[in-house]
Amino acid sequence: NGVTLESLRLSLIRQEDTIIFGLIERARFPTNSPTYNESYVSTPTFSGTLVHFVVKETEALQAKAGRYANPEEHPFFPDNLPPSVVPPYNFTEVLHPPAASININKDIWDMYFKKLLQLFVAPGDDGNYASTAASDLVCLQALSRRIHYGKLVAEVKFRESPGEYEPAIRAKDRDALMKLLTFESVEEEVKKRVAKKAMVFGQEVTLNNDDNKGKYKVDPLVVARLYGDWIIPLTKLVQVEYLLRRLD
Numbered sequence: 028n029g030v031t032l033e034s035l036r037l038s039l040i041r042q043e044d045t046i047i048f049g050l051i052e053r054a055r056f057p058t059n060s061p062t063y064n065e066s067y068v069s070t071p072t073f074s075g076t077l078v079h080f081v082v083k084e085t086e087a088l089q090a091k092a093g094r095y096a097n098p099e100e101h102p103f104f105p106d107n108l109p110p111s112v113v114p115p116y117n118f119t120e121v122l123h124p125p126a127a128s129i130n131i132n133k134d135i136w137d138m139y140f141k142k143l144l145q146l147f148v149a150p151g152d153d154g155n156y157a158s159t160a161a162s163d164l165v166c167l168q169a170l171s172r173r174i175h176y177g178k179l180v181a182e183v184k185f186r187e188s189p190g191e192y193e194p195a196i197r198a199k200d201r202d203a204l205m206k207l208l209t210f211e212s213v214e215e216e217v218k219k220r221v222a223k224k225a226m227v228f229g230q231e232v233t234l235n236n237d238d239n240k241g242k243y244k245v246d247p248l249v250v251a252r253l254y255g256d257w258i259i260p261l262t263k264l265v266q267v268e269y270l271l272r273r274l275d
């Protein structure tokens with residue numbers, strides 16, 4: 028049905044733009060720590076941080092609009108989501124059905140708030156907590172989509188050489204699967220390209236073009252590091268999880 032490793036890689040490349048613009052938008056605001064402080068929100072019906080509140084409420088709305096009927100979308104708070112009010116679209120089934128049980132958004136959430144944020148956001152507080160939470164949501168959804176794309180990538184790799192993957196799947200050998208699905212040269216290209224995109228997208232555009240040399244809205248080296256240390260490893264984790272269920 029037309030899905031190839033090449034077409035999936037092109038989609039991952041396009042998703043880099045979304046992720047980098049998301050980071051640039053979040054970096055407009057300083058840390059704004061009340062966004063992440065449980066004592067800041069007071070309502071009798073919800074206890075948690077403002078960002079938790081915004082993500083949960085937005086997901087409920089988007090679930091009604093049919094967002095999670097798409098197998099490429101994964102909610103951060105899947106419990107008690109309201110049903111969709113729109114008719115189902117007939118998405119082509121590419122994935123092996125047990126794929127639906129894989130959702131590593133808990134890991135993505137922790138990575139984003141405990142590791143990533145402090146690497147590209149300046150300390151400080153400007154009071155824009157609602158906008159801060161909204162831009163965190165955009166980043167989280169873009170990262171989640173990219174990382175769970177690993178399911179499709181793994182399916183295509185499996186179809187290309189089932190004979191190589193099957194023994195490792197039956198042996199539940201995670202290390203062997205990780206080796207099989209890894210393409211180091213592709214990862215190196217990804218890291219270089221995202222650093223370059225961060226330079227291009229994150230420069231100040233002025234008519235007088237020699238003003239802003241070397242000043243970027245998000246540090247290109249940090250973007251490469253986000254990919255190398257977190258985004259790529261989690262995409263590969265999804266691939267391993269998918270492959271382990273591929274013969275169920």
Ligand SMILES: C=C(O[C@@H]1C=C(C(=O)O)C=C[C@H]1O)C(=O)O
Nearest residue numbers: 180208209210213214217259262
């Ligand atoms: C996604 C792929 O699988 C692995 C993960 C990569 C990534 O997350 O960018 C890149 C190369 C592979 O090691 C791929 O092969 O394209």
